[in-house]
Amino acid sequence: MKKKLTHVASYIPLLLLLLVGIVLTGRFLLMERVDTRNAITIYSGRSEDLIQPLIDRFTEETGIRVYIRYGQTAEMAATILEEGRNSPADIFFAQDAGALGALSRAGRLAPLPEDLLEEVEPRFRSPKHHWIGVSGRARVAAYNPHRISPEQLPEDLSGFCAPEWQGRVGWAPANGSFQAFVTALRVTQGEEATRTWLACMQANGTRAYAKNTPIIAAVEAGEIDVGLVNHYYIHAMQQGRQTTMHVRNHYFASDVLVNVAGASIIDTSGNKDLAEQFVRYLLAADAQRYFTDHTYEYPLAAHAETNPALPPLRTLQTPDMDLSELDDLEGTLRLLQDLGIL
Amino acid sequence: MSAHIPINRHSETRSEPSLSAGQRRVPSAKRPSLSLRLAAGIVAALALLPLVYLIVRTVEIGPEIVGILARPRTVAVFFNSLGLTVAVTASSVLIGVLLAWLTARTDLPGRHFWSTVTCLPLVLPSYVGAFALIAALGPNGMLQRLLAPLGVEQLPSIYGFPGAWLALTLFTYPYVQLSVRAGLRGLDPSLEDAARSLGRTAPQVFREVILPHLRPAIAAGALLVALYTLSDFGAVSLLQFNAFTRAIYVQYTGALDRSAAAVLALLLVALTFLILLIEYRLRGRTRYYRSSAGALRHQRRAALGIWRYPAVALCAIISLLALGVPVLVTGYWLLQAGAADGQWLQSIDITLNSVTASGLASAACVLAALPIVIYAVRHPSHSSRLMERCAYIGHALPGIVVALALVFFGARYAPYFYQTLFMLVLAYIILFLPLAVGSLRASLLQISPRIEEAARTLGRTSKQTLTSVTLPLLRPGLFTGMALVFLTCMKELPATLILGPTGFHTLATRIWGATEEAFFARAAAPALILVLVSAISIWIILKHEEGDA
Numbered sequence: 022m023k024k025k026l027t028h029v030a031s032y033i034p035l036l037l038l039l040l041v042g043i044v045l046t047g048r049f050l051l052m053e054r055v056d057t058r059n060a061i062t063i064y065s066g067r068s069e070d071l072i073q074p075l076i077d078r079f080t081e082e083t084g085i086r087v088y089i090r091y092g093q094t095a096e097m098a099a100t101i102l103e104e105g106r107n108s109p110a111d112i113f114f115a116q117d118a119g120a121l122g123a124l125s126r127a128g129r130l131a132p133l134p135e136d137l138l139e140e141v142e143p144r145f146r147s148p149k150h151h152w153i154g155v156s157g158r159a160r161v162a163a164y165n166p167h168r169i170s171p172e173q174l175p176e177d178l179s180g181f182c183a184p185e186w187q188g189r190v191g192w193a194p195a196n197g198s199f200q201a202f203v204t205a206l207r208v209t210q211g212e213e214a215t216r217t218w219l220a221c222m223q224a225n226g227t228r229a230y231a232k233n234t235p236i237i238a239a240v241e242a243g244e245i246d247v248g249l250v251n252h253y254y255i256h257a258m259q260q261g262r263q264t265t266m267h268v269r270n271h272y273f274a275s276d277v278l279v280n281v282a283g284a285s286i287i288d289t290s291g292n293k294d295l296a297e298q299f300v301r302y303l304l305a306a307d308a309q310r311y312f313t314d315h316t317y318e319y320p321l322a323a324h325a326e327t328n329p330a331l332p333p334l335r336t337l338q339t340p341d342m343d344l345s346e347l348d349d350l351e352g353t354l355r356l357l358q359d360l361g362i363l
Numbered sequence: 364m365s366a367h368i369p370i371n372r373h374s375e376t377r378s379e380p381s382l383s384a385g386q387r388r389v390p391s392a393k394r395p396s397l398s399l400r401l402a403a404g405i406v407a408a409l410a411l412l413p414l415v416y417l418i419v420r421t422v423e424i425g426p427e428i429v430g431i432l433a434r435p436r437t438v439a440v441f442f443n444s445l446g447l448t449v450a451v452t453a454s455s456v457l458i459g460v461l462l463a464w465l466t467a468r469t470d471l472p473g474r475h476f477w478s479t480v481t482c483l484p485l486v487l488p489s490y491v492g493a494f495a496l497i498a499a500l501g502p503n504g505m506l507q508r509l510l511a512p513l514g515v516e517q518l519p520s521i522y523g524f525p526g527a528w529l530a531l532t533l534f535t536y537p538y539v540q541l542s543v544r545a546g547l548r549g550l551d552p553s554l555e556d557a558a559r560s561l562g563r564t565a566p567q568v569f570r571e572v573i574l575p576h577l578r579p580a581i582a583a584g585a586l587l588v589a590l591y592t593l594s595d596f597g598a599v600s601l602l603q604f605n606a607f608t609r610a611i612y613v614q615y616t617g618a619l620d621r622s623a624a625a626v627l628a629l630l631l632v633a634l635t636f637l638i639l640l641i642e643y644r645l646r647g648r649t650r651y652y653r654s655s656a657g658a659l660r661h662q663r664r665a666a667l668g669i670w671r672y673p674a675v676a677l678c679a680i681i682s683l684l685a686l687g688v689p690v691l692v693t694g695y696w697l698l699q700a701g702a703a704d705g706q707w708l709q710s711i712d713i714t715l716n717s718v719t720a721s722g723l724a725s726a727a728c729v730l731a732a733l734p735i736v737i738y739a740v741r742h743p744s745h746s747s748r749l750m751e752r753c754a755y756i757g758h759a760l761p762g763i764v765v766a767l768a769l770v771f772f773g774a775r776y777a778p779y780f781y782q783t784l785f786m787l788v789l790a791y792i793i794l795f796l797p798l799a800v801g802s803l804r805a806s807l808l809q810i811s812p813r814i815e816e817a818a819r820t821l822g823r824t825s826k827q828t829l830t831s832v833t834l835p836l837l838r839p840g841l842f843t844g845m846a847l848v849f850l851t852c853m854k855e856l857p858a859t860l861i862l863g864p865t866g867f868h869t870l871a872t873r874i875w876g877a878t879e880e881a882f883f884a885r886a887a888a889p890a891l892i893l894v895l896v897s898a899i900s901i902w903i904i905l906k907h908e909e910g911d912a
Contacts, residue, residue: 068879090866092861099616103774105775235601
């Protein structure tokens with residue numbers, strides 16, 4: 022009898038777990054179903070830490086509930102494509118213009134109204150009216166002033182091919198922002214020039230990193246002297262630290278790519294009016310100031326002010342191109358793979 | 364291997380049911396019941412979902428397939444991954460077997476502590492573990508700064524193959540350790556006694572008796588390590604090793620080319636079948652249950668003597684590298700954040716989410732694995748073995764492939780369940796079913812079918828036999844399986860992000876979100892909670908298992 026009791030007792034954790042599981046599953050099935058009345062669903066390639074405060078404020082102001090999924094921009098785009106007509110997403114808030122261009126090419130984005138589009142300079146929005154830039158990130162060279170002075174930096178990127186820079190530069194070939202930058206080079210400088218530059222950098226022992234933050238960390242640690250990154254990472258990383266970081270950004274005089282984080286409305290959305298309200302909110306003064314103050318990005322609405330820590334947006338000479346063309350990632354990937362960089 | 368040792372294998376008059384003699388039924392082996400076959404079939408079909416998806420996507424593009432496969436990079440990268448898999452598997456088996464034996468069968472000082480701590484590296488997400496290793500061992504890292512006063516200017520580079528090998532070994536050896544541990548617990552000590560009475564020394568007993576009997580457990584653990592290594596993306600990308608998963612990710616995330624990605628993933632599936640075949644050959648067809656009558660004697664612990672010092676040192680070094688370094692780095696982030704952040708409170712809800720999803724998945728995985736394992740072990744046939752092998756496919760695929768497969772099926776054919784916890788748990792089952800199958804199989808192999816037959820002879824129905832005889836005896840395997848699935852689900856990222864209910868945050872997604880934007884301080888609390896919760900659960904499970912022995 023006693024043996025039987027201990028035998029039963031030994032299954033209590035398992036049964037308890039099952040019970041808890043069933044109860045919680047029921048909870049999710051019954052209560053957490055997305056209620057589409059007066060609510061929108063956002064797929065965000067931008068991270069929760071950056072975006073959630075804005076979402077909360079939007080709900081507070083408008084009373085519109087927001088269901089939001091966070092993930093990587095390209096994975097979100099792949100998910101939307103894979104979901105097909107049944108996609109629950111109303112809005113795709115992407116980290117870069119390339120993914121927006123890809124969804125636009127696949128015919129999955131609904132056009133935005135003219136008056137909304139005019140909030141932003143033409144260089145930062147879709148000519149097909151499919152998406153609009155909300156905030157911008159400039160490509161810069163992060164350097165360690167303890168090891169080199171800004172005067173020693175070359176005039177433009179091609180300078181990093183020189184033998185003196187051998188093994189001193191870092192990049193992130195697998196990272197979306199780097200690939201967008203190479204795509205921009207291909208669009209503006211041509212296929213051959215881009216190939217030559219990449220091959221030269223590769224031969225010069227440029228170090229590959231997984232993404233931007235390890236590059237900044239490596240520059241800070243003196244592992245490398247220069248990193249090809251987006252401008253806002255050093256500001257974001259500084260926020261998490263008590264000690265002052267040494268790394269500084271260098272903006273080149275010309276051809277500074279400013280890639281955008283942009284918003285779009287999915288063609289299958291059943292809530293296009295509410296979705297449009299959200300896109301408008303992102304470009305209104307309140308949200309734009311949030312990007313200025315908290316993410317150190319460039320707010321893209323014409324009326325918005327740039328963070329004083331950054332050079333003004335109008336002084337940045339961006340390459341003459343339509344950012345939608347950043348969707349030709351495949352050509353870039355093939356090039357990077359051919360050269361053995363990826 | 365050591366067939367000349369008469370005590371090693373049982374010699375019985377009854378012939379073993381084997382592949383070649385598959386038609387010749389052992390008299391008492393009942394035909395598998397319809398419900399068993401049905402249950403096993405359903406689970407195998409679920410496990411095959413990603414494969415169906417990949418085939419659908421591949422067929423779309425037709426002859427282009429050849430072009431994708433023939434790219435020189437594809438081939439080179441494929442062999443990179445193959446080499447890494449072999450190396451990681453070998454080193455994990457070595458460490459895993461050694462640690463399992465030390466913690467389960469010797470008088471190692473503090474073995475309860477070590478048996479928990481050495482299993483814990485399993486809970487670290489690779490994007491945290493690898494990051495911490497770089498911080499510790501990378502250029503200008505902690506180790507180099509420590510050694511700088513001694514005149515060490517540069518350490519060998521952590522990036523590339525050595526780093527990926529080290530990281531993946533440190534994070535996967537517990538698969539072998541846990542599996543072998545369960546195997547050791549189920550091993551009949553009378554075999555060892557017999558060997559000793561025949562004059563074998565302790566090392567001889569280990570080599571000639573224990574090791575051969577652990578073969579299924581080692582093979583099961585090694586298989587998990589190999590498949591994990593093949594499917595890992597986080598560690599290889601951080602450590603800059605050009606693995607095959609990187610090629611797949613590039614197609615998904617760079618080109619949004621689902622078909623090209625599918626072609627590459629199918630290649631991974633093909634390689635998986637090859638590995639499964641190797642494991643099948645290694646595992647052998649011997650029986651491992653005890654043949655003699657009489658009560659099971661208590662297992663004795665080997666006295667380590669003077670060897671206990673290096674043994675403790677080994678445990679300490681491995682724990683320090685695999686667990687200590689990541690915890691230290693995370694603690695450093697936390698210090699930088701300052702204490703008053705309120706993030707501990709915020710973490711309660713997401714901790715609950717993590718535990719719910721992982722707990723549910725671990726129970727579901729074990730339940731799903733049972734019919735597959737019983738069918739394959741008790742009724743060996745071509746179809747039952749094939750079903751068991753199918754269970755392994757999901758584990759060799761990167762999480763994003765399985766997640767997108769379920770997006771494809773879920774959004775199209777089950778919109779009501781799409782983006783609910785059910786869907787997420789289903790993804791976890793497909794991804795981690797082999798963790799449960801492996802441990803259950805190793806346990807079931809140690810239970811003689813004659814015990815079940817005796818129960819049947821005494822008038823028990825097959826259902827009663829299952830609940831009153833087989834399941835209680837299977838307990839070590841059940842708990843090991845649940846532990847493995849639970850810990851692995853706790854850190855799973857891609858499927859959780861893509862398939863979880865909208866707004867459903869877990870510790871893993873929280874850590875990822877914070878590290879993604881370089882807010883390392885905000886990643887610290889959830890990361891430490893992840894380790895803590897996992898430590899507690901693994902301790903309870905091991906304790907429980909211990910109490911039963």
